[in-house]
Amino acid sequence: RGGPKNLPIAEVFIDEDECEEKKRIKHKPRLVVLGGGWGGVALLKELNAEDYHITVISPTNYFLFTPMLPSATVGTLELRSLVEPIRRIISRVHGHFIRARAEDIEFSDKLVEVSQLDHQGKEVRFYVPYDKLVIAVGSVTNPHGVKGLENAFFLKDIDDARKIRNRVIHNLELACLPTTPDDERKRLLSFVVCGGGPTGVEFAAELYDLLNEDLTRHFPRLLRNEISVHLIQSRSHILNTYDETVSKYAEDRFSRDQVEVLTNSRVKEVRPDKIIFTQKQEDGKLTTKELPVGFCLWSTGVSQTAFCQRLAKKLASFQTNRHALETDTHLRLNGTPLGDVYAIGDCSTVQNNVADHIITFLRTLAWKRGQNPETLHLHFSDWRQVAMDVKKRFPQAVNHLKRLDKLFAEFDKDQSGTLDFGELRELLNQIDSKLTSLPATAQRAHQQGNYLAHKFNKMARLSDGLSANDIRDGDLDAAVYKAFEYHHLGSLAYIGNSAVFDLGDGWSLAGGLWAVYAWRSVYFAQSVSFRTRSLMAMDWAKRGVFGRDTDL
Ligand code: FAD
Ligand code: MG
Ligand code: MG
Ligand code: MG
Ligand code: MG
Numbered sequence: 001r002g003g004p005k006n007l008p009i010a011e012v013f014i015d016e017d018e019c020e021e022k023k024r025i026k027h028k029p030r031l032v033v034l035g036g037g038w039g040g041v042a043l044l045k046e047l048n049a050e051d052y053h054i055t056v057i058s059p060t061n062y063f064l065f066t067p068m069l070p071s072a073t074v075g076t077l078e079l080r081s082l083v084e085p086i087r088r089i090i091s092r093v094h095g096h097f098i099r100a101r102a103e104d105i106e107f108s109d110k111l112v113e114v115s116q117l118d119h120q121g122k123e124v125r126f127y128v129p130y131d132k133l134v135i136a137v138g139s140v141t142n143p144h145g146v147k148g149l150e151n152a153f154f155l156k157d158i159d160d161a162r163k164i165r166n167r168v169i170h171n172l173e174l175a176c177l178p179t180t181p182d183d184e185r186k187r188l189l190s191f192v193v194c195g196g197g198p199t200g201v202e203f204a205a206e207l208y209d210l211l212n213e214d215l216t217r218h219f220p221r222l223l224r225n226e227i228s229v230h231l232i233q234s235r236s237h238i239l240n241t242y243d244e245t246v247s248k249y250a251e252d253r254f255s256r257d258q259v260e261v262l263t264n265s266r267v268k269e270v271r272p273d274k275i276i277f278t279q280k281q282e283d284g285k286l287t288t289k290e291l292p293v294g295f296c297l298w299s300t301g302v303s304q305t306a307f308c309q310r311l312a313k314k315l316a317s318f319q320t321n322r323h324a325l326e327t328d329t330h331l332r333l334n335g336t337p338l339g340d341v342y343a344i345g346d347c348s349t350v351q352n353n354v355a356d357h358i359i360t361f362l363r364t365l366a367w368k369r370g371q372n373p374e375t376l377h378l379h380f381s382d383w384r385q386v387a388m389d390v391k392k393r394f395p396q397a398v399n400h401l402k403r404l405d406k407l408f409a410e411f412d413k414d415q416s417g418t419l420d421f422g423e424l425r426e427l428l429n430q431i432d433s434k435l436t437s438l439p440a441t442a443q444r445a446h447q448q449g450n451y452l453a454h455k456f457n458k459m460a461r462l463s464d465g466l467s468a469n470d471i472r473d474g475d476l477d478a479a480v481y482k483a484f485e486y487h488h489l490g491s492l493a494y495i496g497n498s499a500v501f502d503l504g505d506g507w508s509l510a511g512g513l514w515a516v517y518a519w520r521s522v523y524f525a526q527s528v529s530f531r532t533r534s535l536m537a538m539d540w541a542k543r544g545v546f547g548r549d550t551d552l
Contacts, residue, residue, distance in 0.1 A: 003109050007127050008126040025050055025053045028050070032112060034134065042448070042450050044056070044089055047093055047453045047456060051457060052456065054090065056095055061097065062086060063086060064082060064083055064158055066442060068081075069160075070202040070203045081535035104311075106127075107336050107341065111129055133340065135342065136445070139302035139347060141156055141300075142300055147270070153296065154299070172215070176219055176221045188294040189222070189228065190294050191207055191294065191297075192231075192293045192297070194270075195300035200233075204259055229258075229259045229260065231261050233263050234264070235263065237251065237263065238251060238254075264280040274292050277290075319334060324348050326348075330477040331344055331451065333348075350484060362386070447484075447486060
């Protein structure tokens, strides 16, 4: 027992009769990973096997391949094909798995407080000690303070997908009963998706495909025109973080497919039989509307887990972001001793350094011209250069920076046609404060996990050989490895038998069936194991031959 709360401390023992590999890691630094999702698994996949004594703590014992989750809800893919047991993943690094939830961290004692329900269903708590800790606990669905969400479905994990699948099929079955009155049938067959981001859009598209491709075969009694799919979006466009051409393509596609897209609309309440929302009219007035609903999916973005909120509060003077844990560019949690605690994936954000980046760019520009940066006057053409550079480096910001050209005019207070240093500084401040941080995507979590793994491998290799002089201010991370840099590889969303791509940099593609295959192959390559890949390939082949499984 020990620590501030005097809880049991769980030391993971390695007995004398364990295998040789395990005995070798016995005295290695203890690396504890919280979460077995995209970030955690990317880390575990790349770590060298015998450098650390690894423990993974997570309430779920499998990794979930989330990009395919929308397809699993309607039976395009089998649920088991989307998961990979954590124990299988960590066996390569001889790691331990503790199925429990992290509740708190004692940073000065280097202890994670975890909870689990015991055999009697009673909560037990204990500490797990660490030398290095990686927080990769992901995010939770954002309720936006809306009433009645207990009547809605979410799409975060495999249980959610199973529930959705059962409900959709059940509604179809009820609608088929000869005793179901007409208006009740219409309600049962009204499917509403709240949220016009990639998850909502992909789910609506998958659902539409199911209803069109397989329904007539399995439910011949149902009339296609009694079924309706609606998508409610608070912004003026769906997929609004994507390039404009992409969101336009998606909207056109949906209107052709008779998926009703309700933009500028905010859900107020989800009742068991109807949804109440307000829609902003052209004249700016709000009108309250209702939709009968048989099934409602709530997918309006993510927010911070209770655990991360607790940590942020604890480190309040270093943590100012309300949505994510802030790290430095080496992914170390701000406010904790250097090299102890890292945060990656959805739960984290790297502190913005766009302004720094632009300043570096301007220094180079001034240097090329043989000028002093302080006296540099920036012409519009220079600004375009800066803007393009920023868009390339921070593609997730493109949406916020669409108006970069206008900003120039706005900040050229004396209308001289150039920006002086003071005007520029004001502009940069505005950009920094407006910019959303890194996107909450598998792509980003994966890159961060990989980055940490390579760094930890290198640290283990070098730490013995380095002298204190090599390590400035005890900053081993910076001494051995470069800062994290995010590479945007493009976003993808699936819209009914076609996929839209947003490759950043103003490139976007939207296409027919070929795009579906390109889309699949991207995720194929990212998929974690040959086992998972084979299972998915079999599912797709099966669907091609036999159609979807609509029961089960
Ligand atoms: P997760 O992958 O969510 O992993 C979090 C892990 O932490 C889980 O194992 C969880 O059980 C565990 N955990 C939670 N709380 C605790 C705790 N207190 N203590 C210990 N462990 C805890 N991204 C894309 O790039 N492309 C896509 O096409 C895409 N499609 C998506 C579709 C859906 C339906 C969803 C839900 C997400 C999609 N995403 C996509 C987003 C992507 O899944 C996330 O960005 C990614 O999972 C983030 O990785 P992570 O490691 O931060 O968190
Ligand atoms: Mg993770
Ligand atoms: Mg995951
Ligand atoms: Mg995370
Ligand atoms: Mg000026």
